[in-house]
Amino acid sequence: MRGILRLVGVVALLVGCSTIRAQESLDSVETLLAASEDQVRSAVIQVLLSGGYSVRNEEDSSQVIRTGYRQEINSPWDWLLRYRFGVSRSRVDVTMTPENDTTTHLAIRVAHEGKDSLFSSWRAYETPLPQSAATQLRLIKNALGLL
Numbered sequence: 773m774r775g776i777l778r779l780v781g782v783v784a785l786l787v788g789c790s791t792i793r794a795q796e797s798l799d800s801v802e803t804l805l806a807a808s809e810d811q812v813r814s815a816v817i818q819v820l821l822s823g824g825y826s827v828r829n830e831e832d833s834s835q836v837i838r839t840g841y842r843q844e845i846n847s848p849w850d851w852l853l854r855y856r857f858g859v860s861r862s863r864v865d866v867t868m869t870p871e872n873d874t875t876t877h878l879a880i881r882v883a884h885e886g887k888d889s890l891f892s893s894w895r896a897y898e899t900p901l902p903q904s905a906a907t908q909l910r911l912i913k914n915a916l917g918l919l
Contacts, residue, residue, distance in 0.1 A: 774849040800881040801909050804908070807916050808871040812878060815915040817867050825864060837866040837870065842903065860886035861894075862903045878912070880905045 805812055813896040816837055820827050827840035841861040862884040884899040901907060913919050 787910075798881045798883055799905045801905040802877070802879045803909060804871065805829065805876050805878055805913070805916065805918065806874060807876060807918070808873060809835075809868055809876045811916060812868050812876045812912070815867070815912050816878075818915055819865060819911045820866075822910075823903070823911075835868050837868075839864045860884060860897060862898075862899060863906065878909070880908050880912075882908065 801880070807815075817827050820837070820839055824842045827837060827839055829837055841863050862882055865881045865883075867879040869879075871877055882899050882903055882905045884897050884903065885894045886897040887894050910919070
């Protein structure tokens, strides 16, 4: 009897760990900004931090900024909300390439995922408007004074 229970436990563990991760749907936008790379970098970091993202630079490139997942809900009742209604999360990747001293090419990619309850897996969803790449670009342009 113990052997059967162990076998059932191992099979359940293997099935639970063998799910295939869904393809990410990326919301992206690219543009040329009339500002230096340093100005764009500081504006990007300011906008992402104020938007609730944790910002980190990539070790191998000073032109790439990646964020951790944004905390979408934050309350003492998170467990109940996630269990009943699900949860979503988003992260941002920003690539800055200087064209010359006064112009910078900016590429923003936003990945948004969600799940229906605690017991479901993450899957790609359409990015909500407040976290979309176009909104991030508008906020960066506003921080640079280009609007």
